[in-house]
Amino acid sequence: MAYQTINPFNNETVKTFPTLTDDEIKNLVNQADACYKQWRKTDFATRRKVMKKAASILRDKKAEFARLVTLEMGKLIAEAEGEVDLTADIFDYYADNAEQFLAPEKLTPSDGRKAYVEHDSVGIILCVEPWNFPYYQLVRVAATNLMTGNVVMVKHASIVPQCAAAFEKLLLDAGAPKGAYTNLYASTDQVSKLITDRRIRGVAVTGSEKAGSVVAGKAGESLKKSTMELGGSDAFIVLEDADLDKAVQWGLWGRMNNTGQCCVAAKRFIVVEAIADKFLERLKECFSKLTMGDPMDRSTTLGPLSSESAAKDLAAQTAEAIKHGAKAVIGGKRPDRPGAFMEATILTNITKDNPVFYKEFFGPVAMFFRVPDEKAAIELANDSEFGLGGSVFSQDIERAKRVASQIDTGMVFINRPTWTTPDLPFGGVKHSGYGRELAKDGILEFANRKLIYIEN
Ligand code: NAP
Numbered sequence: 001m002a003y004q005t006i007n008p009f010n011n012e013t014v015k016t017f018p019t020l021t022d023d024e025i026k027n028l029v030n031q032a033d034a035c036y037k038q039w040r041k042t043d044f045a046t047r048r049k050v051m052k053k054a055a056s057i058l059r060d061k062k063a064e065f066a067r068l069v070t071l072e073m074g075k076l077i078a079e080a081e082g083e084v085d086l087t088a089d090i091f092d093y094y095a096d097n098a099e100q101f102l103a104p105e106k107l108t109p110s111d112g113r114k115a116y117v118e119h120d121s122v123g124i125i126l127c128v129e130p131w132n133f134p135y136y137q138l139v140r141v142a143a144t145n146l147m148t149g150n151v152v153m154v155k156h157a158s159i160v161p162q163c164a165a166a167f168e169k170l171l172l173d174a175g176a177p178k179g180a181y182t183n184l185y186a187s188t189d190q191v192s193k194l195i196t197d198r199r200i201r202g203v204a205v206t207g208s209e210k211a212g213s214v215v216a217g218k219a220g221e222s223l224k225k226s227t228m229e230l231g232g233s234d235a236f237i238v239l240e241d242a243d244l245d246k247a248v249q250w251g252l253w254g255r256m257n258n259t260g261q262c263c264v265a266a267k268r269f270i271v272v273e274a275i276a277d278k279f280l281e282r283l284k285e286c287f288s289k290l291t292m293g294d295p296m297d298r299s300t301t302l303g304p305l306s307s308e309s310a311a312k313d314l315a316a317q318t319a320e321a322i323k324h325g326a327k328a329v330i331g332g333k334r335p336d337r338p339g340a341f342m343e344a345t346i347l348t349n350i351t352k353d354n355p356v357f358y359k360e361f362f363g364p365v366a367m368f369f370r371v372p373d374e375k376a377a378i379e380l381a382n383d384s385e386f387g388l389g390g391s392v393f394s395q396d397i398e399r400a401k402r403v404a405s406q407i408d409t410g411m412v413f414i415n416r417p418t419w420t421t422p423d424l425p426f427g428g429v430k431h432s433g434y435g436r437e438l439a440k441d442g443i444l445e446f447a448n449r450k451l452i453y454i455e456n
Helices: 022-039 044-060 062-073 077-101 136-148 161-173 188-195 209-221 244-260 273-288 308-323 374-382 397-405 439-444
Strands: 003-007 012-017 105-107 114-120 124-128 151-155 181-183 200-206 225-229 234-238 266-272 327-330 345-348 365-371 390-393 448-454
Touching: 003 062, 003 161, 012 161, 022 124, 022 151, 022 181, 022 188, 044 062, 044 077, 044 136, 044 161, 062 077, 062 161, 077 136, 077 439, 124 136, 124 188, 136 151, 136 161, 136 200, 136 439, 151 161, 161 181, 188 200, 188 209, 200 209, 209 225, 234 244, 234 374, 244 266, 244 273, 244 365, 244 390, 266 273, 266 374, 273 327, 273 345, 273 365, 308 327, 308 345, 308 365, 365 374, 374 397, 390 397
Parallel strands: 124 151, 124 200, 151 181, 200 225, 234 266, 234 390, 266 365, 345 365
Antiparallel strands: 003 012, 105 114, 114 448, 327 345
């Protein structure tokens, strides 16, 4: 896809960027490789300084960074500012903790000798990233790898080229040498070719199942380690003893944050019969109060989707669900206005033979299921190809913990939707991918855990 900024609020093309030529990519890989040879030898203090500076630039220029996000993919401006803050926090987190995370680990071999594992760099990490959190997705791979001594080359989503360039400039302005972080306006074919370059030592993807399986396949053929952060269809389980006010408020946020375009959004509401009518009525009321409009306007609570094609696809998926027996108790179609908008929608009566049953709705469309009891809730939650996040609402924390333990996903949050902070490991199982980003787990993914053994 061509790299271009199209404002999804009005579908106007703002700016187009040329895709790199093969020769330009070759030169950038040479530059990254040359940089790696120096960067891997830098000490933690040098790396830390770059991270800290990047965090402070982001905070100083929050409005500027946030505006680009809203312009390119339509995120509500206050949420875009929140993303800039979170990105800065992640830079700070790894600046403060990477040295401790990567410290040598002493071993006690049974032969009585001395041994330890040190955490070394591996080389260039190629990253493929999505548009839904245009900076947060990048910092997850940049801060971890740069602190380890790796360098990164990043193919960002083609609809957020200005955010991609702004992030590269941020790191240069923060003092990173040229080649430490490289933005690539590359085609998917060029990415496939690049994976085979022997200097690329790892591949990290965040995106759809489809992109993940293609890139993971290429990485596998070249024997490159990969991490995959893919889609999800998180269950939001409400048990009969839940605090209803809290569950409804979090349900609204969990589905509508980022206009529903979160991998860990609450996508399947699974509510125990005893509380189902009340919950549905209240969630519907909350959805009905959302105000559609310009995402730059702070009074807007339902912005456009990231692109016209995203809105078209979501509307088609919703129509397909309805054609096969689902009922839209609110919304269900696109509104009669320009821009990439979709109505806030709740679908009920989704049976297992409905083609959307196992699909991810990436936007403001909630699937609602009523179940007789806790056991049925767990079964339905696990009846999914995905296994990213999920949540359980109950005032009995021990009960909620027992339910959480039985859900086959990488993350379960009790009494709130799945979310992210720098110090919580993030990732999934099943078709949601493998590997972890953030926290200590995230920084170890592309570190060489090298054993040193001492005979005497
Ligand atoms: P997408 O279409 O897979 O795009 C993600 C990235 O992959 C983009 O940079 C895209 O480039 C690139 N890409 C697509 N096909 C490729 C291929 N064959 N080879 C190389 N690169 C390829 O996903 P999306 O629709 O933008 O993002 C939404 C998806 O990401 C959802 O499924 C969501 O759940 C998931 N997601 C997961 C996480 C997580 O941490 N688990 C976080 C956020 C989002 P172009 O833009 O040029 O097509």
